[in-house]
Amino acid sequence: MRSKTALGHVRGLGSAKTGAHHWWLERLTSISTLVLFVWFFVSILRLPDLGYESVTTWLRSPLNAVPMLLFILSTFWHIKLGMQVVWEDYIHESTKVFAITLTNFLVIGVGALAFFSVLKIAFGAEAQ
Incomplete structure (x- = not known):
């Protein structure tokens, strides 16, 4: 039986050198989302009504x-x-990659749909 020091026992199990970067990105995106949500909420409250014409006219402004x-x-x-952190921390190895990949596809797909919808309204395309 071989005895290991504390350092020898944990060697190779430490940081993958991306944790701090990921943590900072989460904080920055949460702050930017909060600031932009406040802008959105105040902007919506200042509209005369929430009808289709009012909202689309409001969204056509570049500002x-x-x-x-x-x-x-x-x-x-x-x-x-x-969600990546949740999957990494709480999902077993066998389904972790699948869960992260599925999440990435869903986020990109729904985000692209929302992005496209705003661009369509902003550039004046009429609803069909």
């Missing part, structure tokens, strides 16, 4: 469309980062 696109990007990026 509203650009922050809305940033809000979508920040929100979906934050969801991706957060």
Whole structure:
């Protein structure tokens, strides 16, 4: 039986050198999402009504469309980062890669749909 020191026992089980970066990205996206959510909430409250015409007219302004696109990007990026941590911490190895891959596809797909919808309204395409 061979005895190991504490350092020898944990060698190879430490940081993968990306944890701090991931942690900072989560914090930055949460702050940006919060700031953009406050902007969105205040902007919506200032509209005369929430009818289709009012909202689409509001979203056609570049001063509203650009922050809305940033809000979508920040929100979906934050969801991706957060769910990745959940899957890494609480899912068994056999399904972890599948769960992370599925989450990435869903986040990219739904985020792209939201992004495209804002661009369609911002550039004046009529609803069909």
